[in-house]
Amino acid sequence: MSEIKVKDxxxxxxxxxxxxxxxxxxxxxxYREKDKILASRLGLVVIEGKVLKLVPLSGVYLPKxxxxxxxxxxxxxxxxxRIDTNSAYSxxxxxxxxxxxxxxxxxxxxxxxxxxxxxxxxIINVTSQNLVDVTMKGPGLRKLKGGRIxxxxxxxxxxxxxxxxxxxxxxxxxxxxRILVGQxxxxxxxxxxxxxxxxxxxxxxxxxxxxxxxxLTDRVHSYLEKRKMPHSGRxxxxxxxxxxxxxxxx
Amino acid sequence: xxxxxxxxxxxxxxxxxRLDGRSASDFRxxxxxxxxxxxxxxxxxxxxGETEVIAGVKMEVMKPYPDTADQGSLMVNVELxxxxxxxxxxxxxxxxxxxxxxxxxxxxxxSKMIDLHKLCVTPGEKAWMVVIDVCTVNDAGNLFDAIAxxxxxxxxxATFPGFDGEKIDYHEKTDKPLPxxxxxxxxxxxxxxxxxxxxxTQDEELAYDSRLxxxxxxDGSLASMQKGGDEAFSIDDLSEILDVAVEKSQVLRxxx
Amino acid sequence: MTYEKRSDGRRFDELRPxxxxxxxxxxxxxxxxxxxxxxxxxxxxxxxxxxYPKFLQDPLKGCLRCHYNMMPxxxxxxxxxxxxxxxxxxxxxxMERALRPVVDLSQxxxxxxxxxxxxPQTDAGxxxxxxxxxxxxxxxxxxxxxxxxxxxxxxxxxxxIILDLMYDEDSAEEGVDIPIAMLANxxxxxxxxxDGMITKxxxxxxxxxxxxxxxxxxxxxxxxxxxxxNVAEH
Numbered sequence: 001m002s003e004i005k006v007k008d009x010x011x012x013x014x015x016x017x018x019x020x021x022x023x024x025x026x027x028x029x030x031y032r033e034k035d036k037i038l039a040s041r042l043g044l045v046v047i048e049g050k051v052l053k054l055v056p057l058s059g060v061y062l063p064k065x066x067x068x069x070x071x072x073x074x075x076x077x078x079x080x081x082r083i084d085t086n087s088a089y090s091x092x093x094x095x096x097x098x099x100x101x102x103x104x105x106x107x108x109x110x111x112x113x114x115x116x117x118x119x120x121x122x123i124i125n126v127t128s129q130n131l132v133d134v135t136m137k138g139p140g141l142r143k144l145k146g147g148r149i150x151x152x153x154x155x156x157x158x159x160x161x162x163x164x165x166x167x168x169x170x171x172x173x174x175x176x177x178r179i180l181v182g183q184x185x186x187x188x189x190x191x192x193x194x195x196x197x198x199x200x201x202x203x204x205x206x207x208x209x210x211x212x213x214x215x216l217t218d219r220v221h222s223y224l225e226k227r228k229m230p231h232s233g234r235x236x237x238x239x240x241x242x243x244x245x246x247x248x249x250x
Numbered sequence: 251x252x253x254x255x256x257x258x259x260x261x262x263x264x265x266x267x268r269l270d271g272r273s274a275s276d277f278r279x280x281x282x283x284x285x286x287x288x289x290x291x292x293x294x295x296x297x298x299g300e301t302e303v304i305a306g307v308k309m310e311v312m313k314p315y316p317d318t319a320d321q322g323s324l325m326v327n328v329e330l331x332x333x334x335x336x337x338x339x340x341x342x343x344x345x346x347x348x349x350x351x352x353x354x355x356x357x358x359x360x361s362k363m364i365d366l367h368k369l370c371v372t373p374g375e376k377a378w379m380v381v382i383d384v385c386t387v388n389d390a391g392n393l394f395d396a397i398a399x400x401x402x403x404x405x406x407x408a409t410f411p412g413f414d415g416e417k418i419d420y421h422e423k424t425d426k427p428l429p430x431x432x433x434x435x436x437x438x439x440x441x442x443x444x445x446x447x448x449x450x451t452q453d454e455e456l457a458y459d460s461r462l463x464x465x466x467x468x469d470g471s472l473a474s475m476q477k478g479g480d481e482a483f484s485i486d487d488l489s490e491i492l493d494v495a496v497e498k499s500q501v502l503r504x505x506x
Numbered sequence: 507m508t509y510e511k512r513s514d515g516r517r518f519d520e521l522r523p524x525x526x527x528x529x530x531x532x533x534x535x536x537x538x539x540x541x542x543x544x545x546x547x548x549x550x551x552x553x554x555x556x557x558y559p560k561f562l563q564d565p566l567k568g569c570l571r572c573h574y575n576m577m578p579x580x581x582x583x584x585x586x587x588x589x590x591x592x593x594x595x596x597x598x599x600x601m602e603r604a605l606r607p608v609v610d611l612s613q614x615x616x617x618x619x620x621x622x623x624x625x626p627q628t629d630a631g632x633x634x635x636x637x638x639x640x641x642x643x644x645x646x647x648x649x650x651x652x653x654x655x656x657x658x659x660x661x662x663x664x665x666x667i668i669l670d671l672m673y674d675e676d677s678a679e680e681g682v683d684i685p686i687a688m689l690a691n692x693x694x695x696x697x698x699x700x701d702g703m704i705t706k707x708x709x710x711x712x713x714x715x716x717x718x719x720x721x722x723x724x725x726x727x728x729x730x731x732x733x734x735x736n737v738a739e740h
Contacts, residue, residue, distance in 0.1 A: 013731045014608070014645050015653030015691050031652065038691070040610070040652050042645045042731060057735060059648020060535055060554060062613060088554040088568075088617035116253055129565060129615050148258055148269065155648070194262050198271045212735060287627040288544050290579035300532050304626050306579025329588055332573065333550040333622035335533050340573050340622070342589065381585050383578035385624065387548065388531045420583050 008047045011057070011212070012039040018052050027053035044212050057212060061087040061154040061184040063132045065123050070144065070182030071134070073117045076109050083119065086151065086184045089130040093121060097135035118144040118188065120180055144180065147190030150201055152208045154185035159211035160204055167207065167220065174224040175200045199227055256457035263445040269454065274447045275498060280505040282399070284407045289420070292408025292428075296400040298449060300390035302334075305400035307382050307408040307428075311418060314370065314377040322369020322377040326355035328384050328397055335389040335452075353476045354384070354398045354436065357465035361434035361473035364405065368429035371415075380405070380428065391451040394463055398436035399502055406430065406506065433506065434465040434473045435499040439491045441483055446494050459483075462491050466499035509664035512675070514543070518668045519715050521658065521722060526638070526730035528646050536647025538730065540639035542658075543672060544629035549639035551647035554617035568614030572601040572621045574636055580625045582673050597633045604637050604657065604687040604697035610650040619649060630676040630683070631659045637687050637697065642727050646734065655696060656723040657687035660712035662704055669715040684709070686716040690724040693717050 002021025006012060018030060019037045026037045030052050043054030063069075063085055071091060075082035080094040095103045098112060113119060120141050121134040136142065152160065161168050161181055168179050177191035177200045187204060191197040207220060262268055272278070278299030287293040290306035314321060328351040332340045343351075358364065369378040382404060384397045405428060412422030440447045440458040450458065460479035464472055472492070477483075483491070509518075516522065522543030531537035534550035541547075557563045574597040576586050590598075601623065611619060621643065623636035634657035641655040661668055662682040663675050676683045682702030688695055695713075704712070 011732050011735050013654060013728050014651040015689075016728070017691075029650070033691075038652065041648060041650045056648050058536065058646060062554075088556055088614060090556075118254065130617075146254070146258070148255075194265055194267045195271070198267075198269075287577070287579055288629075289582050289627055293579065293626075302531075304577065306577065306626070308579050308585035310584065327578065327588060329577070331575070331622065331624055332552075332620070333531065333534070333548060333624050336552050336555070340575075340590070381578070383585070383588070385577045385626070387624075388533050390532065 004047070006045045008045060009212070009214075010045045011043070012045055012054065013042055014039055018045060023050060025051050027051045029054035029056065056155045058153060058155065061085065063087055063089055063091065063123055063126050063130065064183070065126050067123045067183040068120065068141070069123060069134070069184040070118060070120050070149070070180065070186035070188055071184070073113050073115050073119065076115065081109065081113050083121065083134060085132060085134075086154075086182075086186050089132050091121070091123065091132035091134045093119075093134050093136065097124070097133070097137060099136070113143060118149060120144060120182065120188070140180075144188045147178070147188050148197065148201075150187045150189060150204060152185045152187055152204060154183065156208045156211040157181055157183055157185060159216065160187070160207050162217070167217065170217075170221065171200055171203050171224065174228050175203070193229070196229060199224075199229070252456040255453055259454060259457050260443055263442055263447070268447070270451060274445055275494060277449045277498070277501050280399070280502060282403050282505055284403065290404070290408075291411055291423075292404045292406070294400050294403030294407055296396050296403060298392055298396045298399075299451070300388055301392055301396050302387040303384055303393065303396045303400045304387055305382060305384040305397070305404035307380060307404045309408070309411055309418070310379045310381065311371065311376050311413065312379050314374060318366070319374040320370050321366040323379045324355070324359055324364060324366065325379065325381045326351050326358065326384070326401060327382070328354065329386065330389075330393075331386050334386040338386075338389070349476075349478075350393060350397055351384075353394065353463050353474070354382075354401050356474040356476070357398060357434045357436040358382075358401065358405070361465055361467060362431055363402075363434055365429040365431050371413075378410070380408075389452060391453075391455050392438070392449045394438040395436065395449065395502065398465075399505070402433060402435070403506060406433070432467055433503070434467055435502045436463060436465045436474075437495050437499050437502065438463040439495055441479070441481070441487065441491070446491055448494070448498050462488070462495075464492065464495045466496055470496045507664040509666040509668075512668070512672070514672065518666050519718070521670045521719050522672070524723065524726045526642065526726050528642050528730045528734040534643070534647070536643045536645070536649070538639045538642035538646060540635050540642065542631060542635050542638075542670065544627055545631050545635045546625060546627050547632065547635040547639040548624045548626070549636065549643035550622045551619060551640075551643045551649065552622070553619040553647075554611070554614040555620070557616060557618040562618075563616040565615050566612075568611030568617040568619055570602055570606055570609055570611060570619050570621070572598045572605070572623065572640065574598045574601055574623045574633065576625045576628060576632065580628045582628065597636075600697055600699065601633060601637055601640060605640060605644065605655055607694070607696050608641075608651045608653045608655055608689060609644060610652065613650070619644075619647075628673075630671050630673045631685070633697075634658050634685050634687065638723060638727060642731060645731055653692070654690040654724055654727055655687050656690055656720040656727065657685065657697060658716050658719045658723060659683055659685045660716040661702070662708055662712065667708055667711045667715060669719055682712075684712055684716075686713060688717065688720045690720065693720065
């Protein structure tokens, strides 16, 4: 007779017993020890039939192939740039992945990207030693000019984006700011009105803090509704800023 | 490396605001908690926004220095703990830690906050030494003001340990406070272009032109100063900075 | 000689009051505060991050590094001179070993996870309080780990086997101090040190006291970790 010890969406700590008995199966961030299934990190329980897994709530970013991230140029290399990925591992962007323009040997690479520049790039390869290659070839990938950078918990990124980008679109609608969210927890925000920019930052921080609680969308909606500021209503950035498409993540 | 953020801060200041929505002369909430370390003769925790530091006072009896044979002595040390920021490293004190300690020391020493003569037990033989250690717990900007305020609060909170003329009994706490004469509020002002700003966050600390730390006394007179930053400022700038300093020192004084 | 009464009136097998909080240092990836009696520890976790100096990198897995330190005003007597010393280096090392059996850093080759433990006030049992705080901070930092680690000291004063020694007991003539860390589920021992002389029979009794206390400590750690994420709506 198997027994489940936790509820769906419950927060569990490392070593906590999730179920006793052989009827349940351990999946992400859980492990079996004899007849028990235990948590192998801090996280939120997800019960899918007989499968038990955890969604992490905290921790630094770990580069993953296919992720779109926002990074900062930290070094000019012989044939490319080193980019900080907000993780333990920096990435390299090779000249050929940076631009379709021809760059002559020995050219001054700072003309394209200089130290300190923020860039939105896509991870094309991660080796077993976590060496990371990124590219700027792809829709929406580019250098980010102006605006401000906010760091958020990388595990809350899917909630900040929302289903098919619904959350981020709602914030954009209310604040008229341009927002780009990197899977690595780096968010770029740019608006013409500092008060709107600040409202965007605060909304994102609110989502970050409350992402694991039920009724998030409604709460964010009423938060923005209470604080909405009058603006022209026409979203001037809609056309010039194609959003990067994100894969839906659980 | 920080050109973008510098540009952003300047443009916000010209619109009368900052990254977190404060005006140039706004402090984040300031709070002080006393008696936070029971083994210290005095202690205090200071929070300015998310910045948090703990200061503790230890008292020792030693032979006075020959040139001040009838006086006790004072020492201030700052530990920029690696616990409090990814930018700090374990190991010997950095230049920043030493500057913070010396600037805090100077405000206390030069204002004659503690009457060092009254710390003398036997001239030329024995005198109290007041050692103030300030440790950072979380660095979210403006360590200068947080550290100086915590040092002040810990000294204000301190009492002498038991002393029989020969040995200190650290377990016996007397109710005798340290001989204090005045409270110098040390405040650091930051210059960004033509703007003068108080209480910077860690982002704002990346991008200032110059700064001035000044200790302000009850009557508005000044006890010590330290200029920092890579740019110079004009005499008119100095005058403006000092006006802001005297006015804003009240924010920290009322927290004590 | 018989030990009649503890100076704080506790039973011989009783812990001092415990309090814990998680997420106390916003700059850190994970952090915690743990207080037992008048001993108080902060722990902050940074990383996984790039390992410097580079020659310490392990290409197979991430490295766990602990740094134990007493704040200069935290000791019961004179000021503790700042900076590392032989004692703090040894404690840092045994703390690392106490935590290593539960953490899995195989995903983080060449990187380091730094754990900084700082004590603002002490009344014995500092390494145990540090381990309790560090274990919570590692969990808060999202480090993969299969269990929590709980630590407490047990020992002997005169004729009594006692739990959770205070400074006056730790420093008593003939006092025996045994800091112990256990994995919360299996009760396997990951830190064991002893100062003093004791029979095997008494030692096993002391370890048994610690084993019972571990469940109580673990409950406090769990509650603090869960409370961290139960934010009120604002």
